[in-house]
Amino acid sequence: MSRRDEKPSRALRGRAGRMQGGRGSGRASSGAVRLWGRHAVEAALKNPEREHRKLWATREGVATLDGELPAGFPVEWAQPLDLARLVAKDAPHQGLVLECLPLPDVFLEDVLSGEAAHPIVVLDQVTDPHNVGAILRSAAAFGAAAIVTQDRHAPPESGALAKAASGALETVPWVRVVNLARALESIEEAGYWRIGMAGEADLALSDAMPTGAVALVLGAEGEGLRHNVAQHCDALARLPITGIESLNVSNAAAIALYAVASRG
Template sequence: MAKGGSKKSLRGRAGRMQGGRGSGRATHGNVRLWGRHAVEAALMNPARQHRKLWATREGVASLGGELPADFPVEYADVADLARLVARDAPHQGLVLECEPLGDIHLEDVLSGDPSRPIVVLDQVTDPHNVGAIMRSAVAFGSAAMVTQDRHAPPEGGVLGKAASGALETLPWVRVVNLARALEQIAEAGYWRIGLAGEAELDFAAALPSGPLAIVLGAEGEGLRHNIAAHCDALARLPMSGEIESLNVSNAAAIALYAAAMRQA
């Protein structure tokens, strides 16, 4: 919600973003989102097709705008909502059922603002981590997130809650072949840095002055060999010897901050 402005309608347009070549969603059927930030962002997103909102009256009152009179809302108590979501999920009195977002072309992202970094995830499958990475990516001005269509979590409540609204604003490109996508990213003039704990080069020293793609691998396994081979440089975050590694979402946040500071 914009600060200081008048209340806006929370209803999105019926249209969806157009699909793209080499990109496909793992999500099929309707998506169920929960939590105030995730639900409010989805309601404000004109690219979403909304189906139904289950809510407590307090949950609806917590939204920063007014729902249209004809919006499909079913009021329920907290216990009823708990049966609609994952176990112990913090729904905050709001559960929204909607359609998944449409596919996005990698080409469209690459033709955008080259000063904004692209985040590339290699088989990061935990929706908590992916959602947190999306949140950091939006916070530090990333252009998009790129994953495989497989070995990545689908849209859903856990990811949406962790993303805290970023699911609705960060372009998410799913590709069949991640190595080929990295080739396209390089052809567009981006310098590809893969984060690897065993690398000798510090991340700050590896940063280019021009377009940047930050490539992160799954926690524990790291980057696959073929994906690392498609990076222009491998770099590590400087850490004390007392901690061997960071959670992938924490590493992404630090790398994105360092990238943002290049132009500060």
């Protein structure tokens, strides 16, 4: 039986007025995070893992939410221009800005002890919050088990990232690790076939695809996968694109996740 046909091991397992706080990317004071936009705020409000502090909102913004706010939820009513002072410049807050604490840590062993039929997405030094947010959104759409990043070379939770994720930040586990190579070793031990996406690879993704559990490994645009990370992949594969040199990493992740989900 080939390595690609092996079954995964399960051993591892208010009132309107001047708002407090300055403009920023979505990081508030004292370690809190500010989220904005209907999808991001609504998903965070529904997430029992979130510890909420305060909602600044227009009445029109609150009216767009699915369901009512809990009784006694701290809301400060505001005008759109007041909310604009709390978020990144020109951010589409849609009348909603939520301050909350970051999500609790998620550990790799907890993900590996789950359902191995769902792919894992590993990101090697992808630092743009819009890309990570978009990848989270695709991960949610195609049923990925988690995304895994190195803690020091990935963006923090932020309003911009959550807006790009369109609610998926609250539903897709995000594992932050110290050493990505060691994480890939643990992923292999759990029975996953690790495919590194590389434009220069000889194999097309369809030819590298296993029948069992898959971990897709993607690097930053331009730099691609670091050598040590690529060495910890079972295969390197490319997308069959023509006419351009490469795709945005979030687009590549979406296509690769679709390919995994549509295996026969």
